[in-house]
Amino acid sequence: MPGLRLAGKNTFITGAAGGIGLxxxxxxxxxxxxxxxADISEAALEKAVNKVKEFLPSGSExxxxxxxxxxxxxxxxxxxxxxLDAQGGVDVVFNNAGIMHADDADAVDTPExxxxxxxxxxxxxxxxxxxxxxLSFRRNNKTTGSVINTASxxxxxxxxxxxxxxxxxxxxxxxxxxELAIVHAREGFRFNSLCPAPLNTPLxxxxxxxxxxxxxxxxxxxxxGRFGEAIEQARGVLWLASDESGFYNGQxxxxxxxxxxxxxxxxxxxxxxxxxxxxxx
Numbered sequence: 497m498p499g500l501r502l503a504g505k506n507t508f509i510t511g512a513a514g515g516i517g518l519x520x521x522x523x524x525x526x527x528x529x530x531x532x533x534a535d536i537s538e539a540a541l542e543k544a545v546n547k548v549k550e551f552l553p554s555g556s557e558x559x560x561x562x563x564x565x566x567x568x569x570x571x572x573x574x575x576x577x578x579x580l581d582a583q584g585g586v587d588v589v590f591n592n593a594g595i596m597h598a599d600d601a602d603a604v605d606t607p608e609x610x611x612x613x614x615x616x617x618x619x620x621x622x623x624x625x626x627x628x629x630x631l632s633f634r635r636n637n638k639t640t641g642s643v644i645n646t647a648s649x650x651x652x653x654x655x656x657x658x659x660x661x662x663x664x665x666x667x668x669x670x671x672x673x674x675e676l677a678i679v680h681a682r683e684g685f686r687f688n689s690l691c692p693a694p695l696n697t698p699l700x701x702x703x704x705x706x707x708x709x710x711x712x713x714x715x716x717x718x719x720x721g722r723f724g725e726a727i728e729q730a731r732g733v734l735w736l737a738s739d740e741s742g743f744y745n746g747q748x749x750x751x752x753x754x755x756x757x758x759x760x761x762x763x764x765x766x767x768x769x770x771x772x773x774x775x776x777x
Contacts, residue, residue, distance in 0.1 A: 585636025
């Protein structure tokens with residue numbers, strides 16, 4: 497598959513059954529990659545794998561596989577990444593799995609169990625994925641490798657509607673990613689963070705529910721007048737995964753429609769949103 501941006505690459509994506517993870521899985525497959533989709537939900541994972549396969553060209557020999565993985569358990573992550581050794585080892589790891597719990601609040605009201613749960617998934621999961629990416633790159637004699645870790649714009653700006661455990665976890669992802677990028681730069685292993693704005697995905701939308709005031713309080717900060725779409729993030733992840741971003745390392749790729757640069761936003765109808773390949777269709 498000459499000319500494709502990820503032709504022959506072995507890729508591993510967590511939180512792959514929906515949202516950014518699923519849209520990224522589709523783009524990776526369209527660009528020639530073998531994709532190992534990991535998620536905690538087997539039922540959702542089966543649907544996701546079938547969806548990705550719909551986008552493969554006829555006769556494709558690409559491997560599109562789903563695997564149940566709890567990213568808070570190192571052994572799960574280790575086994576998943578090691579499973580790719582038989583086909584040459586992983587080339588790209590997208591540590592995307594994360595949670596934003598409804599009981600997450602401020603310093604006073606956030607329960608300790610919610611803090612621990614959030615950090616076990618959002619921070620430990622990224623650590624485990626990054627650790628075993630490096631071990632795999634070395635074990636398979638890779639001279640290049642790309643690891644992309646999902647953070648958030650809440651790691652860059654403050655909010656008066658706090659979800660403190662989530663915010664702290666995403667700040668940790670930025671710091672962890674930055675340090676790994678410097679440590680492994682001369683091995684050819686790149687580490688970058690993705691910082692999405694609030695998105696039209698189940699993670700946020702289920703949390704907002706039908707509370708229009710809660711929704712408007714966030715939406716008004718977008719110059720475009722709308723939340724982002726998962727595919728807009730996936731396109732950025734594809735670039736970070738590809739050789740096109742070979743000199744991009746230790747950075748935060750902020751895809752937020754200008755939200756973090758805005759003061760007073762425009763009035764009028766919202767700008768149109770792109771269509772996702774899977775989510776929302």
